[in-house]
Each structure stands twice: as structure tokens, then as C-alpha cells.
Amino acid sequence: MRVLAIDSSGMTATVAVVEDTQTIAEYTVNFKKTHSQTLLPMIDTMGKMIELELKSIDAIAVAGGPGSFTGLRIGSATAKGLGLALEKPLIHVPTVDGLAYNLYGCQDIICPIMDARRKQVYTGMYTFARRELEGSKETEMVLDVLEAQNASPIDELIERLNIHGRPVVFLGDGVPVYQDVIREKMRVPFSFAPASANRQRAAVVGALGIQYYKEEKFETAMEHQPDYLRVSQAERERAEKERKAVVSIRQMKVEDAAAIAEMEHQTFSDAWSEKAILDTLRNPKTICLVAEKIGKIVGYCIVYTADDEADIARIAVLKESRRFGVASELIHALDVICWENQIQIIMLDVRVSNDDARAFYEKHGFTQDGIRENYYKNPIEDAILMSRAVIPTKK
Template sequence: MKILGLDSSGIVASVAVVEDDTMIAEYSVNYKKTHSQTLLPMLDEVAKMTELDLNTIDAIAVAGGPGSFTGLRIGSATAKGLGLALEKPLISVPTVEALAFNLYDVQGLICPIMDARRNQVYTGIYRFEDHKLQVVEEQMAVPVGELLEKLNGYGQQVTFLGDGVPVFRETILEKAEFSCSFAPAHVNRQRAAAVAALGLVYYQEGRYETAREHMPDYLRVSQAERERAEREKARQQAESGEAVQ
């Protein structure tokens, strides 16, 4: 099977093509550029360099969230557009699961952390058993302190990765009551090859959908939605106070 992988869930923009156990191509950029300007040109370059006919792919795997709201929308729209045009199924791969899959067969627990701002992280807890990724705790948006309390309760070796590491590394080292390590540069960020490879596993398990069905998983409401809710709450409280008077 040939899987096209897309990941624009964070700062990294990444495109890859994986065929069975072989990575045909991967193009990743971890730089301050707008994914709307980079993702399709990167795909065009991959297709050109590998003489890829997009009609020959079997499915499109996309990082389905959590992550940057804008980045997820761009990745979702790109995958949906390709899926509709090519009449191919989509495989929505949870972002932090794909990150964990970077550390294939690592011993102990794997904890991807993405900076979700407001002292929170997008995360999940994973391990490998019999060469298969196992979900210990589903992906979630939590304060970093709460995550470390959870990990302290397991008392196992933990490997961290993701863009939240530079932000919270000192906090982790200060509060961790377990042995921990941090993944090296070549596997510590989102990679479309991991999305595609894990997507292949999910496809074989029947975990795929049509392009029309696909929706990103944001895990929490956006800042704009939070601010709108706060304004609405303040308005209702003001009107309630006026009514009492």
C-alpha cells in the first residue's frame, strides 16, 4: 500500500510518501512560514522528485489533532481536497500518537508534549508492547503540572518529545520523580512519515473515513471562542444585574 502523509499540526510542515515498509520521500520544514504557503508546494516537490502519480496512492493520512487550530484546518482542508479530487479515503491520525510513533520500540513510557499555551500541553501517554503502540492515556489538553503528577504516579522511565520540551524542560526536571530523557533532534518533532506509517497500521485495522467525513480534533475550543464565551457571560451577568435593580 502507498500512503501519503500530511502534518501541519504545529510549527513543522511535513509531507511524506510511505509504501509498505519503505519511506519513498519526506519533506519537512521547521521554520516560521505559513503552512498555507508551503504544504502544497512541498507536496508538488515530493511528487516531482519521485515521479509520483497521486492517483496511485491508496489513502491519505493526516495529523488529525490536537495542535495549532490554523495548522490543523490547513492540513484538514488539504487532505479533504485531495481525497475528494482523487477519490481516496482519509486516515485521521491523532497528532500526539504519531509523535509517539517516532520513538518506535523505545522502552518505558513515551510522552509527547505540544505547547498549548496558558501553561497547558497537548499530550498523551504511550508505550510499546510486542512492537505495537499502546495507548496508556488518551490524548488530552492539561496543565503541565497535572501531567507530571500523572507520570509520577506511574514511576517509570519516560521519554519526552515535542515542541513543548524546550518550554517545559526545566519544570519537568524540577518536578519529575522518575527517570526521564528527551528525544534527539531527528525524532523530536512532527514527521509526516510517522503519520503515514501509523496511518497504514490504522488503515489495516479499518480505521479510515471518507474525505467528506473528516474533521480535525481540536481537543479544546479556540481562544477566539473562549473570548466570545467570556464576553457573552459578562453580557448576561450585566443584564441580570440590571434586572435585579
Template sequence: MKILGIESASLVASVAVVTDGLVTAEYTVDFKKTHSQTLLPMIDEVTRMLELDLHEVDAIAVSGGPGSYTGLRIGSATAKGLGLALEKPLIHVPTMDAMAYNLYGTSALICPVMDARRGQVYTGLYHYEETFEVVKPQCGMDIHELIKELNERGERVIFLGDGVPVNEKIIREEMTVPFSFAPAQTNRQRGASVAALGSVYFAEGKTVSAMDHAPDYLRKAQAERELEEAKRQGKTDELAAGHSVGTGDAQ
């Protein structure tokens, strides 16, 4: 079984191929370039190095959100385009699930956090000591409320994700249970984890057609939220002059 994994939910761009339980290639970049510049060249490089014809893959796993609106749209469009061209199914892998999948073998509660701005984070809670368990499905919530819930659970916690640097001071001040931060090799999104978890979902029959795949943003784009607020305040003309709906890219 060969699964191509695509990760574009944040600043990280990552593609990987998992072949029969082995990561045969992974290409990850965490730098200030748009995913429209990076994903297709990265896929091309990986397949060239593996001498892999993309028609040989069984399915394409894509990080399905939440995260950057632009990043998710580009990742989804890339996966859908490949799926349609190759006539391959897609596997929707929730972004938080894939991040937690980085940390096999820990007895701690795994807590990925992505910065959603304005004191909000995207998160979820997981166990992965022997089997992968979703304790709390991915969601958006206030960082203080998340820490309160973690303290009430009373378990040791491992944090990972781009929400850690943004909220580290709050975490250190408010956490009352033992906690730690994941090391560099596991603290961001990885295409290998998307592909590996995608392999599990593929074996379980959890696939969708390329036409039916859509990212899970969990909340509306910033421009849409601002427009709704402006409508409530009767300022739609003023807002429309500033930008159009759907162009915002919030995390």
C-alpha cells in the first residue's frame, strides 16, 4: 500500500509517501513561502527521488483542517487535482489528529495547539501509548479554558504546535499539572504523520472522492466574521470598501 500525504494547514509545507508501513520519503519546509510555490515542486521531487509513478499510489491523504484558510485551500486543491487526474480516492485526516500522531508511545495526554489568534487556539486531546485514541475531538477554544480543562483532568500533558510559542507564558503561569513541550522533530505538522494515519483510515475504508473532499475550517474566515459584525452594526458599505468576503486567511 502506498499513500501520498499532503500537509499545508500552517506555515509548514510537507509531503510524504508511506509504503507498507514505512516512510519512504518526506519533504518538509517551515519557511515563509506560499504553499502554491512549494507543494507541487516538493511532490515532484519526492516522486522523482523514489522513481515513483503517482499512478502507483493507492490514495492521497490530505490534512483537512483546521488551520490557515489559504493553506488548507491550496492543499485541498492540490489533493483534489491529483485525485481527479489519477482517479484515486482522498483521505481526509483532521489536522489535530495528524499532529498528535507524531507522539507514539507517550503515557501523557497529547495536546496539539495551533494559534487561532485573539487568545483562541485550535486543539484536541489524545492518548497514544499503545493505540491512538481521540479523547477530545478537534475544536477551537480559548487558551485559558483549555488550560482549565487540562488542570481538571489531572494528567501529565505534552504540548506541540505553533500555538506553543504564542501561548507559552500563559501555559507556564496557569498549568498546575505536570507538562512538557514536544521536541523539534515532533512539534510541528508532518506529511509523514498525515500519510501514516491516512494509511490506517484507508484500511478502514475511510476515503472520499476527490470531488467530495472539502477542508474543515471549524470557523468562518476573518473577512466573513467582520462582515457579519458590520451587518449587525450597519457598516456593510464601509467594510466592503476595505475587502471582499473570503479573502481573509485566519488561523
């Protein structure tokens, strides 16, 4: 079997062509250059050196994360593009597993650490166990995952390693960043891997990828997605900005229907279609509100009215925006509209199993009126009926 291997998960950019019993070629650069500038030229140069016909490869192994967000995106995009063009499967090799495999045969705890900033590392714990081959005196070393790859504060990682009580070998780009902390706080014997084996290597990703392929652990190029483990710095900053932003409530518009339908499918098992939402908007006996933060819809509420009663049919908030008062603002805005329109009672129903929703409504003064058996479908479940009087309020 012949595999093209790619790893751009860290500062190191590395590509290789690996077969079952040998590495045909490997090109590795650990230098401050953007992987978008280097990765494809490296593959091209390596291919020319060994007269590689890309169609001759059987699969593409790619370090699928965690790691640098930009590096992972470039590596994954390169692998996906080649996989689609060549119609070859992709083998997703976890980055930290690949790093550990550098130390093939080591029976101490192997602890890769990649600097994830903010005193955190991408890490895992591994060792190699000896396994006898059936009907032979020959043995092989098998990678044993003691702790799957994760993002962890360096202090907590060290404490877990101390609890294990076994000698540890560290490797990865987190070593130069945290070696002083390691030397200060480790209470068990430890060492650092040599320069020849302490960074990502595509040949190792390829060798491990071949094992995974034989175990049928592969995917189509279209299916492949990198494993970030944490959101990017830009995404964290955007989320923090959204969290602090003021919630604004407005009437739902026709052009909001597509976004609301998407939130429906993310929230409810009996999601309303875009057409159903548009039909509801056209109904003069409805109150349809959306909550926005920085121009982004983060929640909505759909209410049917009849005489002096209002019945909440739908209320939902984006998962990442929950527990920041969005639903409370929607309820408050509904009270204002109901009071202005001389509506006296607000009613709703909630699944028996939805403890969080029940607690939210009780916090806002709703009390239980009764049970409606087998009201909900998919899955079948009883509904708790709740209501309260409209709270007199002004805008």
C-alpha cells in the first residue's frame, strides 16, 4: 500500500510518501513560513524527486488536529482537494497520536505537548505494549492510548502524570515553552525526546495511517473535517464580544424565515419548515419576535393570540447564546406587547423531561396547570401545561 502523508498542524510542515515497509520520501521544514506557501511546492518537489504519479497512491493520510487553526485548515484543504481530484480516501490521523508514534516501542508514558497558548497544551498519554503475532515468535509494538488527545492546562496535566507514577517522555513544540514548569513540578522521572523525534513527521503519520486504513478507519475527502478541540482566538474574541453585547428585540420579518428555520432544525425534533414560519408570519393573530446581538439573530419567539390569551408556540435561543439573558428579554418584550394589546394570560406547554425549560419558566412566574398525555411526538412524551398573568409593564 502507498500513502501520501501530510502534517501542517504546527510550525513544522512535513509531507511523505510511505509504503507498508518503507518510507519512499519525506520532506520536512520547521521554519517560520506560512504553510500555504510551502505545502503544495513541497509535495511537488518531493514527487519530482521520486517520479511520483499521484494516481499511484492508495490514500492520503493527514494530521487532522488538534493544532494551529490556520495550519490545520491548510493541511485539511490540501488533502481534501487532492482526495477529491484523485478520488482517493482520506485517513484522519489525530495529531497527538502521530506525535506519540514518533517514539515507537517506548514503554514509558509518552506525553506529547503542543502549545495551545493561555497556559494550555494539546496533549494525551500513550505507551507501547508488546503483542505476539499468532503462530510466530515475532512480536510487534502496539500504541496504547492511556488518555485520548485533549486540551488541558499544563499544571493539571503534570498533576495527572504524577498520579500515574510512571516515567514520562515529553515531546512536541510545547516542551521549550513549558520545560521549566515541567522541571519544577514533576515528581516522577521524566525526559525529553531527542531533536530527531520531537516534532511532527509525515512519515510517522503515513505509517500510522496505513495501520488505520487496514482497520477500515478512513473516510471520503468530502467527509473529512479537522479536529480543533478548541475554538480559535478570533472565534473566542467574537463570542466574548457577542456575550457582552446588548440584546435587542424586534418584530420578525419575512427575510428572517430561513435563519429561523435553521434554528428550528438545530433545536427541535419536530422542526418547523421555512414555509410554516412564513405562513405563521402572515397570520394576523400571531406575535413573532426575534432577538439580535450585533445584527445576528440569536433567538426568537412565536406566539398565537386569541381574545385575551397568548399561547407561546415556539421560543428558542442559539446554543452558544444561552444563559446570557436572551430568552428573558424575549419574555419581557412579550409582556410589553401583550399588556399594550390588553392580553391578560400567557400560556405554554413544555416537555416533561425538559427540566431546564421548566426551571426557566418557573423563574419567570409560570405555574403548572396540568398534564397533557402523549402530546409530543418524536419521541412521544407528556406535556406540562403552564401559565401566568401578563405582567403590567411599559416599553
